Amino acid sequence: MGTTQLESVQEPKYWHLKTVLNDALDSEFEVGEILPNERDLAARFGVARATLRQALEQLELEGRLQRRRGVGTTVAPPRIGVAVGPSANTWPGAGRDAWTTIGCAEAVAPAAVAALLGTAADEAVHTVRRERTVQGQPVATELLYVPPASVPGLPGLLTPAEHAPAVLRELHTLELESEDRAVELGSARAEDAKLLDRLPGAPVLVVTTRYVSGGRVAAASVATYRADTCRLTFGDSGALEVTHHEPESRQAS
Template sequence: MKVPKYYLVKNQIIELTAGLEPGTAVPAERELAERFGTSRTTVRQAIAELVADGRLERAQGRGTFVASPKMLLLPQVSFSSNAMSQGWRPGRVVVSARCEGASGVVREKLRLEEGEQVTRFEVLRTVDGEPLAHETVHLPGDLTELSERLEAQDSLYRMLGADYDMGIREVEDVVETIPCDPVRADLLGVSTGQPLLLVHRTGFGEGGRPVEWTESAFRGDRYRFVSRRTL
């Protein structure tokens, strides 16, 4: 099978940058083309894929640099615990919080009756100040009072269990990939169409009652999904 030239160059750039610290500048396209005996167009395509893969990052007017390593997404632990275990500083920004009538999809996920209300939190998750994930959380009833405590980085699951008798005992995660829409692109500071890792989570309380439904969109260039189970 014939391997495309840009793919060979892509692997050569990976070898060239292996072991370099994040933020290290990558040689210019012209220099790389001369080094690998190919065209700048081929180098440009290889770099574009490495940027999409999250290995490199571009800064307008400054050049191309080695990107920070991807964060491991471990579904069995919380976002904050996950980030801190990998040496990152987690943060949360509440974009909006409102009580509204549950839509058909939300009613189905939370097993609500028509006309029942839910609280909808829109949240940006950050690591070292950089937005990495956009979450939309749905909870039954009016819990908008939690907004300030969430902004202060209090644990949602701890609050639900301790203050509202809505402790979550089990979660179900459904994972898919989607292209980033313009709204999320603006919130996350990425390009429209960039791949996102979308996790639909339903949290179940006592007796299997659903008490949370959350959609979390993680930047595909900064995350790797890891799942380990005992068989």
Template sequence: MPANTTYLELSQDGGGAHKFYEVTVDDTTVTVRYGRIGAAGQTQTSAFPTAQKARAAAAKKVGEKVRKGYAPAVRGARAARPVTRRQVTSAPSTARAVAPVLWRFRTGAPAFGIHIGEDRCWVGNQSGDVYTLGHDGEVLAHYRLPDGVKCLVADDFWIYAGCDDGTVYDLSAKLPFAAYEITSDVDIFWLDIHEGVLNVADRNGGLTVIDHEDEYQWSRSTEAAPPASVARLLETAPDAAVHIVRRTRRNHAQPVAAELLYIPASSVPGLAVIDALTGAARARAVLRELQHLRLEGQDRSVELGSARADDAKQLDRLPGAPVLVVTTRYVADGRTAAVGVSTYRADTCRLTFGDAGLRLLAG
């Protein structure tokens, strides 16, 4: 069977993300190439026991990226963008020392990323060097990352470094590797980890929360014209852009529904003062404004259908798999304030009929 390649891009206006993700399946081998659009990027290759498992792993990778906003694209159609950098200056501290200096270590460049553990400490500098030191100052390990390091964090199992290439690197293994691509053209300023949940703050004021299964816990928000059927329910012009909040509903880490909430600008007028927000922050702002209204569901309909390609990737299903599509029109003050369209995996939910009417139970 010939090799199969899927090429995706995520390009945002206003200085946002501008990166690609490519997955190639060749028999039992899966090759992933990723990086900034216009650059060669980095490549990782993994081998699997069977071709079927290789295809399943590749489909999972593609699904993860599509859920993050990536879409199929033509390689070379978009041009590269310049990368922004925070200018950092440093000077010797003028604070009066109140504790004895046990030892000194020079990294050779300004060092901003420092983490102290029970038996060792880590320091990263603006040249991309990360050193692991014992509490006696002995160098235990030295890593070289592709860009400056401004933050480090560790717990009992993981040690992460936030790099100026917008990537969080895992230093837990013998060799560091790119664990999470956050935003390829801004610096990562701060990391925190608690019970396996990693929190990443970047220069644009964005906060990304990632759990141990690499699933983004917060929604995304975009603006676009809704499908014609939704525009009719919203009573908006067919080409009028509305806010679209995207999220995945999960049960015990398994995706059970892909949800889209369509909200016209007239329903969230307070959002105009915070239009600079993007990504997950904007999604939260849209939902927060919507919560100011008194909403109730009306005209809820349930249809049996087949999963479209985008929904299938988000739900880890094959295109054409049976799904239940639930459409809900939300009304406030006698007008349509929002329309929700939820696509449920048919194997994870059931319909019940009773005195309370039609109910859908997921899980």
């Protein structure tokens, strides 16, 4: 056999494949177009399906592809820029904030959240589940945790339908001093995955927010954004920039 492939030395096949596919996506496919199925693609490139899948997985992680069981693999549109952390500090649910409330329960928060709130680990807190959709597609789900101490004026008897609005209303009577946020990578738990229309384990960006009022942490939220379709934008101004993905950039030593 001749050594025809000088360039491919020491580079994993799936990595090379990924590059090739990435370029092909730019030049030969339209957004939304469906690709040949995995078995055909693997055969075409002369690799095992598992190897091809490794390349596809990476491209999906980077938001270039979208795969759906029973349907196929399609070219993904550019990521959606979703604003996180508006210019003015506002309480969740105040004004027009792009979230829709799904429900509310009173439950013991996970230990991590209790630490964030500074409450006892076994104390029940109001837990509001919300969802955020952009262009008709779900991009995030959130759990907002409000300790009873933050909403002392809350009426005692509430129907499930009244619960969430009442908690938010009470919250808005407080003065919001500041918010801090953290962003980290996570994988979708079963429940979040269902709301986000993904499989469990899908990569998500977890945004943890502490709402501070009167020197105390008055509420905290854990929001889960689809990492494949979203770009989180901070900063005040118009955030809807173009996105894309560069193969490899020139270097600065």
